[in-house]
Amino acid sequence: MLVWIEVAILAANRMRCPLTGIAARYTDDRSDNFDIFLPAWLARHNKLLFGVLFAAGELFLAASWARSPA
DSSP: OOOHHHHHHHHHTTTOOTTTTHHHHHHHHHHHHSSSSSSSHHHHHHHHHHHHHHHHHHHHHHHHHHHHOO
């Protein structure tokens, strides 16, 4: 449920974390990982990578529920 709340917040902010603006006040750096402690390549693609993993987990859960006896 919490992940869906985060997805809704990101969608409402045009896929940008609302805390990025706060972090931007304290530095002139605008690299992909200036506001997150991840390597640059992972920060650049984190929404895609973790979004695919989340969607795969949701699909797996739905399939498990569909196969389970009532």
